[in-house]
Amino acid sequence: xxxxxxxxxxxxxxxxxxxxxxxxxxxxxxxxxxxxxxxxxxxxxxxxxxxxxxxxxxxxxxxxxxxxxxxxxxxxxxxxxxxxxxxxxxxxxxxxxxxxxxxxxxxxxxxxxxxxxxxxxxxxxxxxxxxxxxxxxxxxxxxxxxxxxxxxxxxxxxxxxxxxxxxxxxxxxxxxxxxxxxxxxxxxxxxxxxxxxxxxxxxxxxxxxxxxxxxxxxxxxxxxxxxxxxxxxxxxxxxxxxxxxxxxxxxxxxxxxxxxxxxxxxxxxxxxxxxxxxxxxxxxxxxxxxxxxxxxxxxxxxxxxxxxxxxxxxxxxxxxxxxxx
Amino acid sequence: xxxxxxxxxxxxxxxxxxxxxxxxxxxxxxxxxxxxxxxxxxxxxxxxxxxxxxxxxxxxxxxxxxxxxxxxxxxxxxxxxxxxxxxxxxxxxxxxxxxxxxxxxxxxxxxxxxxxxxxxxxxxxxxxxxxxxxxxxxxxxxxxxxxxxxxxxxxxxxxxxxxxxxxxxxxxxxxxxxxxxxxxxxxxxxxxxxxxxxxxxxxxxxxxxxxxxxxxxxxxxxxxxxxxxxxxxxxxxxxxxxxxxxxxxxxxxxxxxxxxxxxxxxxxxxxxxxxxxxxxxxxxxxxxxxxxxxxxxxxxx
Numbered sequence: 155x156x157x158x159x160x161x162x163x164x165x166x167x168x169x170x171x172x173x174x175x176x177x178x179x180x181x182x183x184x185x186x187x188x189x190x191x192x193x194x195x196x197x198x199x200x201x202x203x204x205x206x207x208x209x210x211x212x213x214x215x216x217x218x219x220x221x222x223x224x225x226x227x228x229x230x231x232x233x234x235x236x237x238x239x240x241x242x243x244x245x246x247x248x249x250x251x252x253x254x255x256x257x258x259x260x261x262x263x264x265x266x267x268x269x270x271x272x273x274x275x276x277x278x279x280x281x282x283x284x285x286x287x288x289x290x291x292x293x294x295x296x297x298x299x300x301x302x303x304x305x306x307x308x309x310x311x312x313x314x315x316x317x318x319x320x321x322x323x324x325x326x327x328x329x330x331x332x333x334x335x336x337x338x339x340x341x342x343x344x345x346x347x348x349x350x351x352x353x354x355x356x357x358x359x360x361x362x363x364x365x366x367x368x369x370x371x372x373x374x375x376x377x378x379x380x381x382x383x384x385x386x387x388x389x390x391x392x393x394x395x396x397x398x399x400x401x402x403x404x405x406x407x408x409x410x411x412x413x414x415x416x417x418x419x420x421x422x423x424x425x426x427x428x429x430x431x432x433x434x435x436x437x438x439x440x441x442x443x444x445x446x447x448x449x450x451x452x453x454x455x456x457x458x459x460x461x462x463x464x465x466x467x468x469x470x471x472x473x474x475x476x477x478x479x
Numbered sequence: 480x481x482x483x484x485x486x487x488x489x490x491x492x493x494x495x496x497x498x499x500x501x502x503x504x505x506x507x508x509x510x511x512x513x514x515x516x517x518x519x520x521x522x523x524x525x526x527x528x529x530x531x532x533x534x535x536x537x538x539x540x541x542x543x544x545x546x547x548x549x550x551x552x553x554x555x556x557x558x559x560x561x562x563x564x565x566x567x568x569x570x571x572x573x574x575x576x577x578x579x580x581x582x583x584x585x586x587x588x589x590x591x592x593x594x595x596x597x598x599x600x601x602x603x604x605x606x607x608x609x610x611x612x613x614x615x616x617x618x619x620x621x622x623x624x625x626x627x628x629x630x631x632x633x634x635x636x637x638x639x640x641x642x643x644x645x646x647x648x649x650x651x652x653x654x655x656x657x658x659x660x661x662x663x664x665x666x667x668x669x670x671x672x673x674x675x676x677x678x679x680x681x682x683x684x685x686x687x688x689x690x691x692x693x694x695x696x697x698x699x700x701x702x703x704x705x706x707x708x709x710x711x712x713x714x715x716x717x718x719x720x721x722x723x724x725x726x727x728x729x730x731x732x733x734x735x736x737x738x739x740x741x742x743x744x745x746x747x748x749x750x751x752x753x754x755x756x757x758x759x760x761x762x763x764x765x766x767x768x769x770x771x772x773x774x775x776x777x778x779x780x
Contacts, residue, residue, distance in 0.1 A: 214581065261761070264768050267518060271718040272764060274711065275757035286750050400711060404520070404588055411585045450603075454596035460589025461571050468578030 173325070176318040188317045190433050192389070195324035196382050197425045201409045202331045202418065203378025208407065209416035209474075210344060211371045212351035213262075214270040216403050217277025221250040221376040223284060223398035225383020230297040230393045231290065239307045243384045250380030251373045258372040262365060277403055284395040296394030299387065307388055320389045327385060331378055335418055338374075347371055348416070412463055414470025423472050427463075432456050488622050490744040491737065496628045496697060498736025499635030503690035504713030505720070505728035506642065507564075507683030513659035513723040514679050517580075520587035521567055522687060523710025524594040529560040529688025530701040531598050534606050553634075556692045557685040563594075564684025565677055573673075598703040605702050608695040631693045638689060639729050642682070646725060655679060659723065712739075712756075719760050721773020730771060735760075 176188045204218045225246035232242045261272045284291045291297065307314045314323060338344045346367050349357040358364050387393050405428060413424025435452035463471065504526050511519045533556045540548045571586040616623045646652035657665040658675045666672045694709065695701045712735060720731025738759055742752035763771065 208581075214584075260765055264764060267512075267722060268718060268764055268768060268770070270518075271715060272761055275715065275760050278711070279754050279757050282750060282754050286748060401707070407581070408585050408588045411579075411581050415579070415581065450600060451596065453592050454600065457589045457592030457594075457596060461586045461593065462589075464571070464582050464586035464589065465574050468575055468582045 173322075176321050180318055185317075188321050190430065192317060192321045192324050194426055194429045195321070195328045196386055196389075197406070197409065197429050198328045198422050199324070199331045199378055199382040199385075200406055201413075201421045201425045202328075202335050203375040203382070204406055205410050205416065205418070205421045206335070206338070206347075206371045206375045206378075208410050209421070210338075210347035210351060211368055212415075213368065213371075214267065214407070215273045215375075216270050216400065216407065217273035217275070217280070218375070218379060218406055219398040219400075219403040220273075220277040220280035221254060221379035222383045222386070223280055223393075223395070224250045224253055225380035226387040226393045226397075227284060227291060227297070227383075228380070229384040229387040230299060233299055233304045233388070234297065234301065236303055236305060238305050239384070239388055242388075243381060246384035247377045247380035250376040250383065254376035255369060255373045258369045262368045262372065274400060274403075277398075277400055281395050281398055281400075284398075291395070294395065296392055299391040304391075320385070324385055324389075327381055331381075332418065334374075339418070343367065343370065351416075408460065412460070412471060414473035417470065417472055417474035420470050420472035420474065424470070427471070428460075431459065485622060486744065490740045492624065492628055493743075494737035494740035495733060496631050496736070497740060498733035499632050500690045500694050500697070500709065500732075501713045501716045501736050502729045502732025503635050503638060503686045503693070504709060505717040505732045506639070506725065507687045508714050508717040509720070509722055509725060509728035510655075510679050510683045512717070513725070514655065514662065514676050515572075516723075517572070517583050518587075518714070518722075519567075519572070519680075519683070520584055521571070521590040521594065522564075522683065523706035523713070524591050525560045525564055525567070525684045525687040525706075526691045526694070526709060526713075527598065527701075527703065527706030528563060528594065529556040529691030530608075530695040530705060531602070531606070531691075531703070532556050532559050532688070533692040533695055534608055534701050537609060553689060553692055556688040558688075560688025560691070561681040561685035564680040564687075567684075568677060568680040573676075595703050595706075603703065605700050608699050608701055610696075610699065627696060631697055634689070634693060638686060642686070643725070645682075651675075651678065715757070715760055718770055719763060721770030724770070724772045724774075727770055727772035734771075 175191070179185055179187050200218065200222060204215060207213050207215050207218075228246040228249045229239070229242040232245055233239070237245070257276060261269060264272060285294050287293070309323075314320065346357065346362045349360065349362055350364055350367060354364060386397075409424040409428045410421050411424070412427060413422065414420030432452050435455055467473075504522070507522045507525065508519060511517065511522070533552050536552045536555055537544060544552065567590055571590045572583050575583050575586060610627075616625050618624070646655060654665070654670045654675050655678070657668070657670055658672055658679075662672050665675075690709075691701075691706075694705070713732065716731035716735040717728045718731070719735060720727025720729070722728075735756055738756045739752045742755035743749040746752060746755060767773075
């Protein structure tokens, strides 16, 4: 009985409390939390996607934000041409996956850190291209979706536009992303990925098609980024290339590593910590003591905490448990 | 487009200047990678601290630094950045030997944020780096050559020559080569691996600090977040040349600097220069997966 309670009733209860949060927060001084939780949800989708490549296959990807950017821009450009969001969304996912497959075919032969620098390069190429392809992306000005040409985002007749609406929309997609990851984790593909990570040569000699499986991970992960990008574009109603820098990609890697590579709850915990901590430090904790000076110091404290986390939990805060079977 | 010899020469000179700075930073990445097989992602902050430290020291010469002053600034910036690299290794990396491969990346990002914000809290704006005695131009035939660029190129080549001599000719250099070839065997042969690793961090940091001062002289300003872009470029240079290879980092640095400045000069829009550089990098890696001078190690089974 207690076992069932722990595995089923408790999570369900927590999920319900979590989903009720916007009702309590909206309109109060804590209303900004809804927005921060929404941002965490978006990063959660991204980090679960990156985890497929980084956590399972063990490939360091330093340009993951490029596919978030491609998703966001696909939705932005199509929305301006009058496309409905529910068509933009799959278009974004397909676009990101398509680009990633084409890129993956040649570069996945590269090993370790060489692959990392190529993904970094691709991330920069994407950002600079978005910044300079003025006829399509309007360059550094970015694309605003606050125009009459953009159809409102409707879901069974309801218009979705507030932070609370997007909170639910984003967490619905996060839940789907989670389920996809869970299924992959327990599938032949997931086991093959882990085998590749542990020992590529051994995996190959056991008959695993290493190149194909790497590209599968590469492609699926881009789909996650594309979906997150589409949601981001419609939520912000504004996209610029500066949202998709190398720094963002590096922080995303940090989220997965901090949480625990290959551990799904760990990855989400890592996201909550890295997105949440600077906000938390800004919000209340230090304003009582130091005022403005401490607000400025929040990234200093955050940096020190990251070093500390790496030293005290080198496997991640919530590492993947090895299954006993 | 009409391209005169003068313009090409100017771009090549710009490229070599930039390349010298990239190469000095890239050496820090590649040397640490050589001994530890780890990318030191906080290395760009050592470069930044060298530059900002140099700026701080310049206040000692209100009327503009003399030649002796410049030497002092270089010396202090290099030793300072080197000691900081030691500290970084001690605090953020050394305790993580033997943990998962990417954990040092996390502590590097943390350390990077920490160091940037230490400087941010001290001075959060763009700091003007005063011009030094090396200004103006001289003429070779009908070509204009800037003193400053010549100075930067010469200093970077001087440092690289010394580094090469150190690695090739001294006992400590030999120990470094041994550790980079096979740390375990080197340890068994009685080489103090931990001390050699620390020395590698020190030298890499010192070169980064020197590059910071040169960068400050070249662009005339420094800022707490200035390490980021040159850091990425230098890391790319190191990979282009073959990460772990010291001559590779030098070659990669100069090559990337040249690609960038020629790209800026001759592409329809100078902003595409980085795209050009990265595309070349990707193409090179497709044909030489271990970089230009890197060794393609056969896998042991």
